[in-house]
Amino acid sequence: MQSRVQIQPDVSTPNKRRLNDSAGSGGLPTPKQQRSGNKQFQDNEIILDATGDNQQVDSTSKYIKQHKIPFDQVKRAVSSNLPCFLISFHPINEDQKVPSAFKAADQVFEYLKQQNVQINRFSFVGWAGAKLKLGVNGKEDYINLVSTEKWPTSIMNIPITIEKPKFIPDCFALVIRYIPRGMDFEFVKEEISRSIASVVNLKRIQYSYNRKTDDYRFHVKDLQEYNRALNMRRISIGNVIVPITQFLEGNKLTYCTRCWRLGHIRNKCSAPTARCRICLQEITDIQRHNCSQQPRCAQCDGNHHSLSSQCESIKAYKMQLKEEVDNALARGVIHRSEPNK
Template sequence: MNNKDDYATLVATDKWPTKINGIDIEVIKPKFTPDSFALVVRYVPRELDEEFVVNEIQRTIASADRIKRIQYTYQRRSNDYRFDVKDYQEYNSALKFGRIAIGYSWLPITPFFSGNRLTYCTKCWCIGHLRNKCNAAAKCRVCREILTVNASYVCINEPKCGQCNGNHHSLDNQCQVVRDYKRRLKEDVEDAINNGKLYRFKAKKQAPSFEMNEQDFPTLKTVDNHQSRKWNVEQDRTTCQPEKSLEDINNKLSKLIDSNKRVEDKVDQLKADLKTVTLDIQLHQAVLLDIIDTMKDSIQQFIPPLLTANEWYTSRTLNSVLQQWESFGLAPSSNQQENLKILCYNVQGWYTRALEVVDLVYKVQASICVFTEVGERWNTCQLPHFNKFYQKGTNRNGGVCIAVGKHLKAMRIDVNIPNTVIIDITGLSEPVRIIGIYWPTSQQRDLDDILSYVVEGIILTGDFNATVKEWNSPLTDKR
């Protein structure tokens, strides 16, 4: 085999002989995929679960296998995932397209380049030599107990390193000996390349096919020397080549098709971007309408009516105009009072119902929102013009989040109680304390824990999962 095309062709075909020179043979195809068929999805957001990323990759690339997150020795803001592609056509398509959609992100795809290989023995599982030069007894790969020939052995599944006798596998990157060996190997390889002992393989660029243009070889101008023309002179016959013409037409058509595909991809991307911008504009329009109505009410309540043109021209001096303005005074305080709207809603998973929650908040026009059972992904979608305060629950589906409008002053009370958030609201006619609670049916808790936080002007709200037979529920829970 010379390249990946030959390998893919040989693995995919079933036209193998069953006999050679009258001897029955059996062709066993390799069950693994080489590293040369591996791709890497880069810059995956860390808030996305690994299972979700695996499902997204397999949905786009059906033959993707062995999808694993690449472990780095340093902290990174995003993750990279490596996976093998068994289908060579899908491998080329993904690499040519160069992008893949995962969740709400449009991420790049690059080929995977394997690192330097370790030299280790599969007999004693030590590094630095191979099996054919090992004089030690055969040992188990996990527990490194000696294996006896023609005797059954059951591993105790307690890993033991063959380099440092640590509680990990012999070739695990946790071993300091293995890390030092890799570091020295990398330095030796770099020195060999710099000294000219080793050469990096560089793919040769394929030379483009020759295309003749009329401007490349223009015809020369003929010079008239006023000589008489000779008749009956045999001229070379010029014959057309229809096969060459058809080949040129096919090449031009294929280039045109490729160009159209690129244009279609760009148009689809523009449509997706336009849809996102449209949703953002609709959301901002709803917010602006609410702001305009609020400003209109404020102007009508607090700012006196403007002077008419007649009042302006009848006043002789600026002081008289100001005196007329002061005579109006302020509106009564009773007109300045507004009700405080509080929304309590059991979300049952913020990640899947975020848009529904945002739409409900702006329809109700609530200033304070108490959300229960938000889950671990409570921060995947932002709520504009609100400050959010979150407290995790006893499981991945629980948790309480209180969102307070940015026009209110909110201060959180530190409480180390699961599924409980306490917020103090100031700047109103009187201070208000909000306590949001989520009480799962399987949780045993005592409400006496929050008695020390109960003050005058408190609002206690949340989801208590209370059941009463008078409410047509099968059971009664005194909570």
């Protein structure tokens, strides 16, 4: 006898904020260890806080009154730029001059075109220190650049190295909903993989309230499979037909990956020395740094990670950011952006 489950109306993914690196398009990604080191994140699970928690209002109201979030941070919160690709130049002698950003980008584009790598021209060209930063707007362009190994090895006879993004952006994430509680995680993973072969990073979403069913979030590395799954809108898990919806990103936080404080990005940091993302000790030589593995918060000096959802300063910033983003969206001052298909 075929099992049935009541399908509830499709709704947007609960607002789990992804702490993207605040450098925006192509900024250095938050190290995976930062996320996995947080006690809030268990293996194969994502824990979501309940919205509108009255307990945090009193403890954060003072912080909110004293802080006004700059407009550039409000704009960054709703941006959905794809991660950029970085190119390092290695001149052999002093006579070799690094070309301008635009000239180098044109050289890379033409080379990829000759190698039959089909992309549009780069939508972002700039410098990140001594590294050339190249970005695209389209998901298909991004996947083609990530998957190809046909990048040039030199530009104008200057040897180069390519750094690809180290994580899959959330614009490639999907959510399957209303899986009957009690289904084994590995069974669910296998069932999804039978329909979507390129699924990675499967996580069960743990809510802060009781539910009779489970939701799972995952990334899809193949764009065709991603679009196919999204268009189908349903998938079979153990003879149960459940819906698939797009994962909706939360507001991005502006924070620094040098000092780990809120409110600015790495290239605007005034700290004389970078700090360890865990223990916050100053790092003068990364090879000799010996982390204590004892988390310390750059916002409140508490014994948790600097971007932990346990931190009252982080909670307050999120509350204020959401309020200002909602107001700006309502006034039409900003618009949520997402990569082109």
